[in-house]
Amino acid sequence: MSDMPNASIVDPLRRRLVGGLALAGALVPTARAALTIEIIGGNSTQVPVTVLPFGNQDRQKERISEVIQADLLRSGWFRNQEAGALPKPPTEPEEVDWRQMRSRGVENLVIGNVVERSDGRLAVRFRLMDATKESQRAGFSYTIAPTQLRATAHKIADVIYEELTGERGVFSTRICYVVKAAERFELQVADADGGNADFILAHKEPIISPAWSPDGTRIAYVSFERRKPIVFVHNLVDGTRTVLADFEGANSAPSWAPDGRRLTITLTRDGVAQIYVVNADGSGLTRITNSQAIDTEAAWSPDGNTILFTSDRGGSPQIYRMPSTGGAVERVTFEGSYNVTPRWSPDGRSFCFIQRNSGRYNVAIQDLGSREAVLLTDGRIDSSPTFAPNGRMILYASEHNKRGILAAVSRDGRVKQRISDSGGNVREPAWGPLSKSR
Amino acid sequence: MKKLIFLVLAGVLVSGCATQDVPEQGGAAVEQRDLLESKRKAEEEEARRRLQAAEQEEMNRKLDEERRRRAEAEAQAKSEAEIKALNQGGVNERPISDASSALRDPASLLSKRSVYYDYDRFDVREEFSTIVAAHADFLQENSKIRIRVEGNCDERGSTEYNLALGQRRADSVKRALTVLGVPANRIEAVSFGEEKPRATGQDEDSYAENRRSDIVYPGLQ
Numbered sequence: 001m002s003d004m005p006n007a008s009i010v011d012p013l014r015r016r017l018v019g020g021l022a023l024a025g026a027l028v029p030t031a032r033a034a035l036t037i038e039i040i041g042g043n044s045t046q047v048p049v050t051v052l053p054f055g056n057q058d059r060q061k062e063r064i065s066e067v068i069q070a071d072l073l074r075s076g077w078f079r080n081q082e083a084g085a086l087p088k089p090p091t092e093p094e095e096v097d098w099r100q101m102r103s104r105g106v107e108n109l110v111i112g113n114v115v116e117r118s119d120g121r122l123a124v125r126f127r128l129m130d131a132t133k134e135s136q137r138a139g140f141s142y143t144i145a146p147t148q149l150r151a152t153a154h155k156i157a158d159v160i161y162e163e164l165t166g167e168r169g170v171f172s173t174r175i176c177y178v179v180k181a182a183e184r185f186e187l188q189v190a191d192a193d194g195g196n197a198d199f200i201l202a203h204k205e206p207i208i209s210p211a212w213s214p215d216g217t218r219i220a221y222v223s224f225e226r227r228k229p230i231v232f233v234h235n236l237v238d239g240t241r242t243v244l245a246d247f248e249g250a251n252s253a254p255s256w257a258p259d260g261r262r263l264t265i266t267l268t269r270d271g272v273a274q275i276y277v278v279n280a281d282g283s284g285l286t287r288i289t290n291s292q293a294i295d296t297e298a299a300w301s302p303d304g305n306t307i308l309f310t311s312d313r314g315g316s317p318q319i320y321r322m323p324s325t326g327g328a329v330e331r332v333t334f335e336g337s338y339n340v341t342p343r344w345s346p347d348g349r350s351f352c353f354i355q356r357n358s359g360r361y362n363v364a365i366q367d368l369g370s371r372e373a374v375l376l377t378d379g380r381i382d383s384s385p386t387f388a389p390n391g392r393m394i395l396y397a398s399e400h401n402k403r404g405i406l407a408a409v410s411r412d413g414r415v416k417q418r419i420s421d422s423g424g425n426v427r428e429p430a431w432g433p434l435s436k437s438r
Numbered sequence: 439m440k441k442l443i444f445l446v447l448a449g450v451l452v453s454g455c456a457t458q459d460v461p462e463q464g465g466a467a468v469e470q471r472d473l474l475e476s477k478r479k480a481e482e483e484e485a486r487r488r489l490q491a492a493e494q495e496e497m498n499r500k501l502d503e504e505r506r507r508r509a510e511a512e513a514q515a516k517s518e519a520e521i522k523a524l525n526q527g528g529v530n531e532r533p534i535s536d537a538s539s540a541l542r543d544p545a546s547l548l549s550k551r552s553v554y555y556d557y558d559r560f561d562v563r564e565e566f567s568t569i570v571a572a573h574a575d576f577l578q579e580n581s582k583i584r585i586r587v588e589g590n591c592d593e594r595g596s597t598e599y600n601l602a603l604g605q606r607r608a609d610s611v612k613r614a615l616t617v618l619g620v621p622a623n624r625i626e627a628v629s630f631g632e633e634k635p636r637a638t639g640q641d642e643d644s645y646a647e648n649r650r651s652d653i654v655y656p657g658l659q
Contacts, residue, residue, distance in 0.1 A: 315483030
């Protein structure tokens with residue numbers, strides 16, 4: 001025990017995303033259950049980090065240093081280096097006793113403070129210090145509304161993560177997923193740490209396959225609210241939504257092109273499931289696969305030129321690749337008789353997918369160049385993998401104690417997290433994009 | 439307003455410990471074997487696909503045969519009835535069937551509304567052809583009735599692949615009904631994929647129950 005404090009961070013429920021206006025009866029606000037994240041494995045080499053309490057932080061609704069520390073530790077890339085007893089934790093570099101810190105094993109030190117301004121806003125300042133060189137590695141100040149404290153903590157964690165690992169942090173990103181509780185399905189959006197969870201759509205029919213637009217302002221999904229699968233595009237900014245595809249048969253598998261103006265969808269209107277490209281407003285429908293078999297689950301490469309998709313044209317479901325304009329199709333998975341749900345890594349060099357092995361369904365990752373595939377998870381039925389926008393982690397649906405949960409695994413399989421909702425079955429996760437502003 | 443609680447369950451951060459057993463990847467020899475293995479598997483799949491196509495063909499042939507047999511029997515019965523009517527000097531009377539009560543009769547084949555499938559398959563197994571034929575007859579006798587065929591899958595595997603597979607299952611029943619003479623525009627085939635399991639267990643019996651198409655009579659159940 002003890003690497004991590006028993007943090008219990010309380011967050012007021014904020015209704016940032018109002019989806020109810022357009023859908024009157026379908027959307028009745030209820031309180032969201034908490035997502036609980038449990039780390040079940042860590043990276044073998046972890047960077048030590050020490051986050052001291054920020055000055056004046058106890059006057060706020062939550063302790064910003066604890067949110068920052070929890071973010072960093074949850075990533076699996078850091079270990080908490082205790083600084084030991086400090087009667088008055090330093091908040092400025094000149095207050096730090098460097099020799100004492102070094103003697104206590106401190107290497108990377110985070111200090112800061114929160115100042116309440118006369119206009120009601122908060123000035124939050126932090127510095128990441130190198131205890132060996134006694135110098136600053138990063139430091140920012142933010143002037144924010146008190147309600148932005150948690151979001152600011154995530155931003156600070158992103159800065160620290162990037163400074164110490166060289167990769168973009170994803171603590172400020174959002175995820176969406178579907179919660180099934182009793183006879184109710186909710187499409188929820190939450191911060192990447194499970195905080196601020198709120199639903200954008202709720203009804204008693206299933207919701208599947210949510211997909212974030214590249215700018216994070218819209219989510220396309222499949223809803224069965226009209227007793228058949230129909231694809232909608234939901235605007236998170238104004239809560240409105242439009243029908244993207246409602247043809248005879250099944251309408252499903254929305255996936256955004258990187259330009260945010262087009263999507264691929266799967267339709268059965270011409271017979272068996274085939275892949276089509278459609279503009280985000282529903283116009284310009286064009287069929288891009290032509291087979292007598294199921295073609296579905298298209299995913300666009302980050303450069304928009306190539307599509308990976310699932311097809312059983314060879315007799316069993318496998319993953320294939322083709323130009324996004326249509327054309328020559330090439331099979332890319334060969335091991336095993338069930339390989340489905342391809343998702344590109346953000347760098348475009350590999351993809352994750354679901355592979356059946358000895359009756360289990362698990363997340364695997366395959367390098368597009370070497371074709372080498374590595375199995376990453378070992379659940380009974382894992383599904384719906386989705387890359388973090390920095391490519392470091394893969395979020396997926398799994399089960400624990402016979403309930404649907406979300407889990408995450410690092411792309412090298414070393415870091416594992418289990419995420420659950422105390423109120424129901426969690427499924428169909430999709431990790432949102434990086435925010436444009438840093 | 440309800441609070442959100444974010445708990446970090448501590449003590450489980452296994453430091454300095456890689457938790458994933460990554461299988462060893464071999465060199466050229468393994469690569470070669472993999473290629474042969476892939477080829478063999480691809481051939482097996484091709485054979486399986488051909489077999490499935492052949493079975494589908496066979497089913498279509500049987501359905502055609504059944505349709506011909508029924509048409510002949512019907513013609514025969516009709517001419518017999520006409521002769522009988524002539525003999526009796528009366529009118530050919532036929533009771534007007536009460537659609538709902540016929541559907542509700544537990545002794546009738548019409549009370550069976552489900553067709554079951556093998557794993558990752560969508561062909562209607564022969565044992566269900568009499569059920570499908572009974573519904574085809576009923577629909578031809580009741581030309582105003584429209585139905586839905588709802589395809590379902592077990593929970594394993596891809597949500598989206600299962601949605602497409604469920605559609606194939608529903609379409610296979612629709613096709614069997616149309617082959618028997620029911621106009622296609624009276625049958626709506628939809629898929630629920632793995633989203634509406636009837637059995638919630640995680641055993642083969644439950645999975646088998648969920649690999650299913652249901653013939654649904656809206657308003658007449």
